Amino acid sequence: MNRSIIRYILGSVLKVEAAFMLLPCIVALCYMEKEGFVYLGVGIVTFLLGMLMTHKKANSSVFYLKEGCVATALSWIFMSFFGCIPFILTGEIPSLIDALFETVSGFTTTGASILSDVEALSHCTLMWRSFTHWLGGMGVLVFLLAIIPLGGGSRINLMRAESPGPSVGKLVPKVKHTAQILYIIYITLTVVQIIFLCIGKMPLFDSLATAFGTAGTGGFGIKNDSAASYSTYIQWVLTIFMILFGVNFNAYYYILYKQFKKAFKMEEVRYYFLIIIAAVGIICCHIIDTTKSFFEALTQASFQVASIITTTGFSSIDFNKWSQTCKTVLVFLMFCGACAGSTGGGIKVSRFIILIKTIIKDLESYIHPKCIKKIQIDKKPVEHEVVRSVNVFFITFFILFAASVFVLSFEDKDLITNFTAVAATMNNIGPGLALVGPTCNFGHFDVLSKLVLIFDMLAGRLELFPLLILFHPAIWKEMFKIKHHAKCVRD
Known part of the structure; x- marks a missing residue:
């Protein structure tokens, strides 16, 4: 285990966060x-800690997928x-658990609030x-790859650990250039x-905050009614851009380089x-x-369809009052999610495509046992791995989902509330139904339930593993053995 590169990455993440404060x-x-002094103070302390962690360069810049996963998970926690x-220090959310819930919800682009x-x-x-x-929409580690020279060809492991989708590849030969694109x-x-929102006479502050929430498909509103009080024009702007940010960014790359056929032929x-x-x-x-x-x-x-399928979580109406059919459709969309390689959450459309094609393939094997057929997406074979x-993702997802719903049941809330609360957090959506509907919040859950939901938000954003x-x-154990071995060598 290359602990030095993990330390260096964590320090770099803290410096980036401090800069954005x-x-x-x-x-x-x-x-x-006056609250600005608090952000300045926390930013300075965070930056100094980051400097301390990056003062000594990593012993080796090469790291594998396990280091990438550990570095990614710890980076998001830090x-x-x-x-x-x-x-906490401003007193606007004095409780540590509530403040952590709100922040995790922000970085994971969930948008579930306790306020x-x-x-x-x-x-x-x-x-x-x-x-x-x-910042959490595209990923802070992807941002690091775009601006900080991390040596070694294994940098793709960081992108794979943080970027959503069943498989992550490079748009161009160099990972750094891929991150920059x-x-x-x-x-x-x-x-x-932001320009389109300003054209709709939305104030600049509101335009910036709303655009950040839309781009990251997060959904934190700056109004108590989310987007209900906005004009029809602004709601349509939000709808269109929510959908656009839910598209696989590879399609935009193809359009950018005038490969229009590839962009429009993407099956997902x-x-x-x-x-x-x-x-x-x-x-x-x-x-x-x-x-x-x-x-x-x-x-x-x-x-609402754009908001839920892209896991943004804005609401223009209390869809809790819609018919059972409408609410069922929205729950299906919660699990479906947006495209892989987008800022959207959920299970992802590509995974459902692969799952359905796997089922069809197995059914056909019963009819034609000797037939050998490969699953294809965009006319390219999908590797067995x-x-x-x-x-494995589907199995793990629903095991964690069932366990989370079970733990929340200790609080004796109704099943629809618990089920959709877990669905809304694991799929990084925000609002659910019943007591966690668009006009409600998550503040009424106890500490244990909030900790479970915090875990669900992080697990959902980081694709579980x-x-x-x-x-x-x-x-x-491996980290301990390396540390113990290093100590013996020094002795």
Whole structure:
């Protein structure tokens, strides 16, 4: 186990987080808020700690997937812990567990909140909450790969550990250039959305915070009613950009380099849009009688479908009052999620495609036992290892899901609340149904339930295994053996 590279990566992450804490400081300066001094102080301490951890270079820059997973999981835990300290020190979220819940929800782009009055927060805190979505959306380690020279060809292991999807590859030969391309696309889409929101006469502060929440598909609102009070124009802008950020970024890469055929032939993207169209059609037909016009029904249905399938979590209406059919469709979309390689959460459309094709393949093997057939996506064969990893992911996901629902049941809340609370956190969505619906929050859960949901948010964002590996005894035994061996050598 290369402990030195893990230490170096953790220190680099803390320095990046400290640098980004300047944003709420600038906002506090603009609005003359004393809370900005807290962010400045925490940022300085975080930066000094990061400097201390990176002062000594790593003994070796080569690391494998296990180091990548451990570094990724610990980075997100460190980042969340230091990110929640300003909430506590400002007194806006005085409880450590509540502050940690809110921060983890931000970085994992979940958007589940324990706050009942968001508008009571200072402007700098509102900005920090929303910006955690943007930073966590593409991934802080992907950002590190884009700006910091980490030697060795094994850097892809960091990207694989943090980036969503059944398989992660490089767009270009160098991982650093791949990370840079991803962030260029990410920043460009964010800026374009900010411009469109400003055209809709949304104030600049609101536009920035809302765009950060949309880009990261996070969903922290700066209004108590989320997006319900915004104009129809703004709601459509949010709808379109939520869908765009849920698209596999490889498609944008192909478009950027004028490879339009490759972009439009991506099977996952086609199914992603087909699911959206089908869900909008079903919900629109069910709610049209309760709205003033077809266009209003289309607006509401499109907004909520886009919000749930991309796991953004904004709400323009209390969909808790919709019919059982509509709510069932939304629950299905919670698990479906967006495309792999996007900022969206959920299980991912590509995994469902592989799962369904695996089922069809096995059925055909009963009919034609001697037939040998490979599963294909985009007319390319899917490796057996990818199929196996998808199957293992589904099994692990639903074991953790069932265990989480069981632990939450100790609190004696209704099953719909517990089920959708876990679904909303593991799939990084935000709102669920019943007591965790769009007009409610997660503040009523006890400490144990909040800790379980914090774990679920992290596990869902990191695709389960990078976080689960921390609970494997072999990892800590290996780290101990290396440390013990190094001590013996020095002696």
